[in-house]
Amino acid sequence: MADVRIDSLSVTYHGVDADVRALAGVDLSLADGEAVALIGPSGCGKSTLLLAAAGLLVPTGGAVVVEGERIAHPRLRTALILQDFGLLPWKTVLDNAELGLRIRHHPAAESRRRAMEALTRVGLEEFLGLFPSELSGGMRQRLALARALALDADLLLMDEPLSALDALTREDLQDLLLSLWRDRGHTSVLVTHSIEEAVYLGRRVLVMSPRPGRIAAVVDNPGMGDPGYRETEAFHGACVELRGLLAAEGALHRGGGES
């Protein structure tokens, strides 16, 4: 049960000439299997929040608790997908997909089998020997997803995973993310700059304030989860509401890339 509780999480970076307060008391609860989208102005601390949730960054104050356990190190079944996908250019598709299992010393045969299953699920089973530089942007994103699936992740943290893709590939992958979530029921946190993406993939959409980041507003989005949601009135209503909230936070002028 990958339920997540974030309690007054604060992070201050000690920069070279000044300290930067990235997060100032973020409170957030996710039920097991819930999908939320996180949106906010550039530099408000979204990536920082994910790094802390992944156990890669020691918070200055507060805590992240997953499955009742306080996160201080990377957790076995938490998968983090970074904006540039975090693939290793020197490993092939298959080796990249297997990497998490190999690092955790799973037996080779089992790693191979689980990586193959995951690659098949995302449609990459015919590209095992290629290197990431030989893949399209969408295929790289699928590979990053496969790595998370191979680990049987129950908490998926995604930092603008689709922002580098063209519009068609992007919708394609949004559909893949949705169908994976519906099939597997993992808990999902998606950081995005796109209003439509946030509304399509977040059962709740969390709006963050400019730095130091807090959760400034929450849009409840009960219609989310249906593949046809994009064409509905409710979808457009939620987009309009979200756009209004972002404008109020000053995000539409500061943050680039919203669609």
Add this chain to the structure above:
Amino acid sequence: MRGWARKAAGYVAAAAIMVVAWELASLVLHSPALPTPADGLGEFVRQFPLLLPAFGYSALRAVSSIVLGLVVGAPLGLLLGRSERADLVFGPLVFLNYPVPKVVFLPVLLVLLGIGNASIIALITLIVFFQILVTARDASRSISRASVLSVRSLGADRWQVFVNVVVPGSMPEIFTALRISVGTAVAVLFFSESIAGSTGLGYFVFDAWGRIQYGEMFAGILAMALLGVLLYEAIELIEARVCRWARAGR
């Protein structure tokens, strides 16, 4: 196979251009120190039985120095680039010594190690070591934070990050350092063999020069050039295997 053929054609063309330039230069200069290609290559073939063992000595010295410099310098450089603490302790030591021209220590090495293989190899190793060390340090520093974070998020410890990210990610730059070190190694080889050797191509050239045997001398120079080219190509070949990924997708 087509890429291979194109590369071969490039080499043939380059060799042809060089022979023509050589021919012209020898005609213009008209000096016994620069024979025509026909004479030079003829002499090379005639001297071959004597050149071969000299070539063997020189190759052995160059290769063992480069390997030693690599085996010690690369891991140390990667470590310094990734560990602030190690860099604080050893960094100043490296940067004080890096700019010092190591060749001037040849007399010291000769006194300590005697004339012969040991002092020649020690001198070349010392020089190549610093080149590789400094490059490896910079390479491991510029490893992207994202790849380190993503591997750490998979549960990797420091050692696994080192093996899976730092080492392979620094490989292309280490190979660049190796290629540069071939040039350095052959140059220092010539210098140290002509002073501290009674074997090897450097000695061969120096000795022939002393005896005013310009034909022999030139054959030795050709052999030395050949040694440089062969070492360089060997490193290219190894790189193509080890860093296959760096050429993929271009």
